[in-house]
Amino acid sequence: MNEKITRFLTDHRPATPCLVIDIDVVEQNYKTLTESLQAAWVYYAVKANPAPEILKRLVALGSCFDTASVPEIEMVLAAGARPNQISYGNTIKKQADIARAYDLGVRLFAFDSDAELDKIAAAAPGSRVFCRLLTSNEGAEWPLSRKFGCDSEMAFSLLRSAPDKGVVPYGLSFHVGSQQRYPNQWDTAIAAAASVFTALQEVGVNLRMINLGGGLPTRYRKDVPPVERYTQAIMASLSRHFGDLLPEILIEPGRALVGSAGVIESEVVLISKKSFHDSKRWVYLDIGKFGGLIETMDEAIHYEFTCDRIVGDQETNCELSIIAGPTCDSTDVLYERTEYKLPIALQIGDHVRIHAAGAYTTTYASIGFNGFAPLTEYYI
C-alpha cells in the first residue's frame, strides 16, 4: 500500500467512496516504461483517466497523448500539450469532430475503413493517417471485440489510396487487448504489420510508423510480468520482423501508467445472508459497477481488496464473500463466481480499500444512477 495515499486517507478521512491517486506513481510508471522502451514514443491513452493533474504531469514529462474525442483533445491542450503531441486515435469520428481537431492543430488520425479515410481527407487534408489492424486478443483479461480494425488486405488497399486522397499514409496500429497477460502476444500483430509495410513498399508507399497500442497490464490480485518482459519481447519481435530499419514506434499505455497509482476507499454498507442455511455471505460496499467499477463487468478485472480487520492468519480469519455494490440494480454485483475472501470479523461501516483502481474508474462512473453521485477524486 502506497504510503502517501495511506497518510492522506488517515489525515483527511474523506467521505467514501473516493479515489485517491498518487501522481508520483504515474510519473514513476511513465519513467519505467520509457526507460525500458527507449525507442518508443509514449501516447498516454487519455480515456484511462483524463484528470488534469495527470495530464499536466505527463506533459511535463514529455509524453504524447492518444485521444478518443474532441473534449479529450481540448483537455490535453488545456494541460499544456502542443497539438503535435496528440493522436486522434478513435477510428469512429464525426467529420465535424475531425474538422474541429484539425482546427486545433491535430495532424495525426486513426482509421480502419474507406469511409473514415474519406472523412479525414475531407476535413483534415495533408494529415498523417494510420490504419488499425484487426488482431487476436488471446490472453487479454479485458479482450476487445472485432469492433476496431480491418484485415491486412483492406489496410493495404486503404493506405495505398491515401496519397491520392491527399493524406499521408503514415503507419499501422493494432491492439492486443487490455490487461494482456502474455508478453509474446504482440508478435503476431507485429508480423502482420511488417507484411503490410513490405507489401506497400513494393508499390512505392513507404510507411514510417508502427503503433503498438495498449495492453500493458497493471497488477491487480495477481502478479503480472514486469514491464521489461513486455518491452524486451516487443523489441525482439520488431527486430525479427523489421530487421535493422525499425520504423518510428508508438505505444499507447493507459492502465499501465495510472492503474497502480490509485486506491478507492469504500465502506461496507451491509453484510447479510439470504437464508439461515446459506454458507456464503454477501458483502455490500458503497461503490459498485455504476459508481466506477464497471471493469468488474463479467468479473473481468479482479481488483485487490484490503481492510484493517484481518487479525492473524488471513487464511483462517477470512471467509468467502460475494461482493456487491449499493444500487438497486441487481447486475451491480462485483464478484459472485470469482473466489473472494474477506475477514470474518468484517463489520458494517468498516473501510475496504480497492487497489490499482486508477484506470477506467472515474469517467466510467454513471452520472447519477440511483441518485448516487459520481466518484469523488483526489490527486496528491
Add this chain to the structure above:
Amino acid sequence: MNEKITRFLTDHRPATPCLVIDIDVVEQNYKTLTESLQAAWVYYAVKANPAPEILKRLVALGSCFDTASVPEIEMVLAAGARPNQISYGNTIKKQADIARAYDLGVRLFAFDSDAELDKIAAAAPGSRVFCRLLTSNEGAEWPLSRKFGCDSEMAFSLLRSAPDKGVVPYGLSFHVGSQQRYPNQWDTAIAAAASVFTALQEVGVNLRMINLGGGLPTRYRKDVPPVERYTQAIMASLSRHFGDLLPEILIEPGRALVGSAGVIESEVVLISKKSFHDSKRWVYLDIGKFGGLIETMDEAIHYEFTCDRIVGDQETNCELSIIAGPTCDSTDVLYERTEYKLPIALQIGDHVRIHAAGAYTTTYASIGFNGFAPLTEYYI
C-alpha cells in the same frame, strides 16, 4: 412514432445524441395502469428516470415514489411530494442515510436482513418496514440476480422480531425481474408472500401490505402483452392466495411508466466492413453503452430503431448490421449476435431513432467516458 416528439425533432433539430420525452405519455401510462389496477398504490421507481419534469407530473397525478437513495428522496420532495408518498426501497442503506431519510419525514423502509432491520430500528424508530423476498426471475428480459431478498423462513423470522425492535412489520415485497414477459409470473411470489402472511398471523403479527415490485414491460422491438393482462393475472393471484381480505397493494413500475415516453435521436458516425470479404457491415452510432444504452449489456433489451432511408419494402431494402457505439471501448457494441437490419441505403450522417428509450438511459450514462458528454435530455 409519437407525433409530439416527431414535431419537436423536426422543429428544433437538436444536436445528437439526445433523448426527448413526451411527459403526456408518462401520464397516459400512469392512468392506464391505475385504471386497470385500482386497488393498488403506484410507487414510481424513480431510478428509471428521475427528471424533475416526470416527478412533478406524477406528483400532480397523485403517484407515490420508490426511491433508492437520499438524493432521490430529495428530488421527489423537491418535485412537491409529501414524505408519506415515499418508500425508501433500497435494501442496502447506510445508517446515516436512513437517519437522513427519517429526518426528511420518510417512514417506509425496505430490508432483507437482520443487520438492515437493526439499522432502520436505530435510525428510523417507529417506521413501517417491509421485507423483500427472494423470487425466481424466469421470463424476465432483464432478470435480477440473488442480490436482493431473503427466503421465506428468514423473512418470517425478521418480521416477527420487528415489533421488539421498535418498528412496524408492515409487509412483503418481491421483484419478478424487469421487463417480465409472462403475466402469470407474479403468481408464485404472491403465493409465497401469502404463506408468510399466514405464518405471521398465527404468531400474532399482522402484516398489512404486499408490494408487487416492478417488472411490467414496455414495448421494444416485439409486442408485449397489454398491461390489463398483467393486472388481471395479478388480481386473480391475489384473490386466489389471499381470499377476500386483500392486503394493501403497492406496485413499483419504472419502465412501464416512462419507457415508451422517450425517443433517442442519434446519428450514424460510420458504416464499414472489416474486410472486403465480410458479408455483414458495422454501423456505428453516436450513442452506445456508455452514453445511455447500458441495457444493451449482454444484448438484453432489444431497442427498436427507425430511420428515414427505408424505401419501399423493408425486407428487401434492409440488410443485417452490427450496431455499435462511438467510444474506443470495444465492449461498446450494442447488437452483434441479435439480428438487426438497417436500410441498405443508410448513409453516414443519417439520423437513427431509438424508440422506447425513456427508462434507464439518462442517469445510467457515464459522466464522461472517452470525453463524451452524458445524454442531453428534453422534456416536452
